[in-house]
Amino acid sequence: MHHVRMTDAAGAAAGAWADETSATFRVADPLGDLDGVRLVQDVRIPAEHLTFGRKGGYWELEIKRPPLNRMEYRLELSHRNGRREVVQDPANPRNAQGAFCTTSVLQFPEYEPPSWLSAQQGAGPGSDGPDATFDVPATALGVPVPVRLWTPPGSADDERLPLLVVNDGPEYDSLAMLTRYLSAGITGGWLPRLRAALLGPGERDDWYSANARYARGVHHAVLPAIASKVATSVRIGMGTSLGALAMLHAHCQYPDSFDALFLQSGSFFVARLDPQERRFRYFERIVRFVGRVHSGGILARPVPTVLTCGAIEENIENNRLMTRTLLAQGYDAELHEVPDMHNYTAWRDAFDPFLSGLLRHMGQGMQVSP
Numbered sequence: 001m002h003h004v005r006m007t008d009a010a011g012a013a014a015g016a017w018a019d020e021t022s023a024t025f026r027v028a029d030p031l032g033d034l035d036g037v038r039l040v041q042d043v044r045i046p047a048e049h050l051t052f053g054r055k056g057g058y059w060e061l062e063i064k065r066p067p068l069n070r071m072e073y074r075l076e077l078s079h080r081n082g083r084r085e086v087v088q089d090p091a092n093p094r095n096a097q098g099a100f101c102t103t104s105v106l107q108f109p110e111y112e113p114p115s116w117l118s119a120q121q122g123a124g125p126g127s128d129g130p131d132a133t134f135d136v137p138a139t140a141l142g143v144p145v146p147v148r149l150w151t152p153p154g155s156a157d158d159e160r161l162p163l164l165v166v167n168d169g170p171e172y173d174s175l176a177m178l179t180r181y182l183s184a185g186i187t188g189g190w191l192p193r194l195r196a197a198l199l200g201p202g203e204r205d206d207w208y209s210a211n212a213r214y215a216r217g218v219h220h221a222v223l224p225a226i227a228s229k230v231a232t233s234v235r236i237g238m239g240t241s242l243g244a245l246a247m248l249h250a251h252c253q254y255p256d257s258f259d260a261l262f263l264q265s266g267s268f269f270v271a272r273l274d275p276q277e278r279r280f281r282y283f284e285r286i287v288r289f290v291g292r293v294h295s296g297g298i299l300a301r302p303v304p305t306v307l308t309c310g311a312i313e314e315n316i317e318n319n320r321l322m323t324r325t326l327l328a329q330g331y332d333a334e335l336h337e338v339p340d341m342h343n344y345t346a347w348r349d350a351f352d353p354f355l356s357g358l359l360r361h362m363g364q365g366m367q368v369s370p
Contacts, residue, residue, distance in 0.1 A: 013026060014026045014027060014028040014058060014090075014091035015089065015091035015092050016073075016089060016091075016092050016104070016106045017106075018065060018106055018107075018108050018109070019065075019109065020065070020108075020109060021064070021065055022062055022063065022064060022065050023062070023063050023065050023066075023071065023106060023108075024060065024061070024062045025039060025052070025060070025061045025062075025063075025073075025075075025089070025106075026058050026059065026060045026061075026091070027052065027058060027059045027060075027075060027077075027089075027090075027091070028057065028058050028090075028091065029054075029057060029058055029059055030057040030058075032080075033079060033080060034059065034077055034078060034079060034080065035078045035079060035080045036051065036052070036059075036077075036078040037051075037052035037059040037061070037075060037076065037077055037078070038050050038051050038052065038075070038076040038078075039052070039061055039063075039073055039075065039076075040073060040074040040075060040076050040086055041071065041072070041073045041074075042072070042313075042341055042342070043066045043068060043071055043312065043341055044066070044312055045063060045066065049063055065108065066312070067311065067312060067339065068108065068310075068312070068339050068340055068341070069107070069108050069110045069111040069339040069340060070105060070106065070107045070108060070111045070339075070340060070345070071105070071106045071107075071108070072096055072098075072103035072104070072105055072341065072343055072345075073089070073103060073104055073105075073106065074086050074087060074088055074089070074101070074103055074104060075087055075088070075089055075104075088102060088103065088104045089104035092104045092105070092106070094106075094107070096343065096344070096345050097175055097344075098175065098343055098344060099171055099175065099344070103343075105345075110339075113349070114181075114348070114349055114351065114352055115352075116180075116181055116184040116185065116188070116351075116352060117177070117180075117184075119184045119187075119188060131148055131149065131150055131151070132148070132149040132151075132229065133146075133147070133148045133149075134146075134147055134149075134225070135147070136217075136221050136222050136225040137221065138217035138220075138221040138222065139217075139221070140213040140214075140216040140217040140220065140221070141202070141207070141213055141214065141217045143202065143203075145199060145200065145202060145217060145218075145221070145222050146170075146199070146200030146202070147169075147197055147198070147199055147200070147222065147225070147226065148169060148170070148173075148197075148198040148200075149195060149196075149197050149198075149226065149229065149230065150179045150182070150195060150196040150197075150198065151195045151230070152182075152183070152186050152193050152194070152195070155193065155195070157229065157230050157231065158230075158231050159230075159231060160231040160232060160233045161193055161194050161195050161230075161231070161232065161233060162192060162194040162195070162232070162233050162234045162235070162236065162359065162362055162363055163194065163195050163196070163197060163226065163230075163232045163233075163234070163235045163236070164182075164194060164195070164196040164197070164236050164238055164359070165196075165197045165199065165218075165222075165223070165226075165235055165236065165237050165238065165247075165258070166178065166196060166197065166198050166199060166238045166239065167199055167201065167208060167237075167238065167239035167240075167243030167244075167246055167247055168199075168201050168204070168239060168240060168241075168243040169196075169197070169198020169199045169200065170198055170200055170201075171201070171344070172198065172238075172240070172344075172347075173198055175344035175348075176344040176345070176347050176348035176351075177348060178196065178198075178348075178351075179196060179198075181348070181351050181352070181355075182194070182196060185352070185356060185359075190356065190360075191356060191359055191360065191363075192359060192360060192362075192363030193363075194359065194363065195230060195232075197222075197226050199218075199222065201243070204242065204243075205242070205280075205281065205282060206282065207246065208239075208242035208243050208245060208246035209242060209245070209246070209280075209281075209282035209285055209286050210245060210246070210249045210282070210285050210286050210288070210289035210290075211246070211249075211282075211285075212253065214246060214249075214250070215246070215249055215250040215253040215254060216253070216254075218250050218254075218257065219250065219253070219254040219257050223235070223257060234259040234260065234362050234363075235257065235258045235259050235260075236258060236259065236260045236261070236262060236358065236359065236362055237250065237251060237257065237258035237260070237261050237262070238261075238262040238263075238264075238355075239263060239264070239266075240263075240264040240265055240266075240344075240347050241264075241265050241266070241267050241315075241342065242267045244263035244264055244265065244266035244267065244268075244307075245266050245267045245268060245286065245289075245290075247261055247263060248261065248263060248266065248268075248293070248322075249289055251301075251303070252289075252293065252298045252299060252300070253298075255300045255301035256301070258303060259303055259304075259362060260303050260304040260305065260306075260358055260361075260362050261303060261304075261305040261306070262305075262306050262354075262355050262358055263305065263306070263307045263308075264307070264308045264309070264347045264350065265308070265309045265310065265313060265315050265319070265342050265346075265347065266307065266309070266315065266318070266319055266322065267286065267315060267318075268286075268290050268293075268315070268318040268319060268321070268322045269283060269286045269287055269290060269318060270287065270290055270291070270294075270318050270321065271287050273317045273318050273321070274314070274318060276314065290318075290322075293322070293325060294321070294322075294325050296325075296328075296329060299325075299326070299329045299331075302326075302329065302330040302331040302332065303331065303332075304331075304332045304333075304358060304361060304362070305326055305331050305332065305333040305334075306333075306334055306336070306354055306355070306357070306358045307319055307322070307323055307333065307334070307335040307336070308335070308336045308337075308338055308347070308350040308354055309335065309336075309337060309338070310337070310338055310339075310340050310341045310342060310346055311337040311338065311339060312341070313341045313342045314342070315342065316337065319335055320335060323335040336350065336354050338350050
C-alpha cells in the first residue's frame with residue numbers, strides 16, 4: 001500500500017493512501033473550522049463521488065481506484081465563515097509542479113518513477129551540456145522565437161548529430177526534466193548523441209493552434225538559424241498537447257521540416273469528439289486543420305511517428321483517431337496509452353521507452369535533413 005499520512009492533534013491519520021482497489025483521502029479538522037471538503041481532480045471521477053464526509057475530528061473520502069498508476073489532486077475547503085479555497089493537501093508532502101499550478105500526488109502501488117532519474121541523481125536540467133540561448137527573428141510572427149540549444153559535452157559545432165526540436169521546450173525541461181533525461185541516456189549509452197532545440201512558446205494558444213504563421217516561422221527562420229550554428233543529421237519534432245498539434249501542422253505544411261515526430265497527448269480536436277473545447281478561441285481553426293488531415297488532403301512524406309496519451313484523458317479518442325489516420329496514409333505510427341493523465345509527469349514518464357526507441361531508431365541515420 002502506498003500512502004502519505006500525518007497525524008493531527010486528535011491523533012487521527014490525515015493524508016492520502018491507496019491499495020489495489022481504493023484510494024482514501026483524509027483532512028484533519030479537530031476544531032470544526034470547515035463546513036465541507038471536496039476532491040479536485042481531472043481523472044473523470046463523477047461529481048457525486050467527490051464530497052468528503054465528516055467523521056469526528058476529520059473529513060474522509062474513499063473512492064474506487066481510477067485506472068491509473070498515480071493521481072494528481074487538490075482539495076476544495078469550505079470554511080464556516082463562507083470562504084472557499086482550493087489548496088494542496090496539507091498532510092501530503094508529495095507534489096508535482098504543473099504548467100498552471102502545483103498539485104498533491106497519490107501514487108498507487110504499481111507506480112515506479114523512471115530509472116534514469118536515479119541514474120543522474122542530483123544533476124540539474126542541462127547541467128552536462130553547454131547551452132546556447134538566442135532569439136530567432138521570425139517575420140511571419142512579428143516577434144522572435146526564443147531558442148535554447150542543448151548539446152552533449154565534447155561536441156564540435158560541425159559534428160552532424162540528430163536534432164530534437166521541442167515545442168514548449170523550457171516547460172518540458174523544467175517540469176519534465178527533458179535534458180536530464182537526454183544527459184542520462186547519452187551518458188549511459190542507451191541514447192545516441194544528439195542535440196535538442198528547446199523552443200519557447202511565445203503566444204502559445206495562438207502559435208500552437210494550427211497557425212500557418214508559426215509553421216512558416218519554424219521552417220523559414222528557426223530551423224535555418226539552428227543549422228547556421230550546428231550541423232544536423234536528422235530532425236525529430238516533439239511537442240505535447242497544443243505543442244504536439246503544432247508539430248504535426250508544421251510537418252504537414254512543410255514536409256521537409258522533420259524526419260520523425262514524437263507527439264504527446266496531442267490536441268487533435270474533432271468537433272464530435274471534443275465539444276468541451278468549443279469555447280477555446282482557436283477551436284475552429286484546429287478542427288479545420290485536423291479535418292483536412294483525416295480527409296487525406298494534406299498529409300505528405302510519411303515519417304516515423306510515436307504518440308503517447310493517457311488512457312483515460314480527454315484527448316485519448318482523438319489520438320486514437322489520428323493514429324489510425326496516419327497509419328492509413330502510410331506513416332509508421334504507433335500510439336502508446338499510459339496509465340496517467342494530461343500532465344508533465346505523465347509525459348516525462350513516457351520518455352523511456354517510447355521516445356528512447358524513436359531516438360535510437362532515428363540515430364541510425366535513416367534519412368538526412370537538408
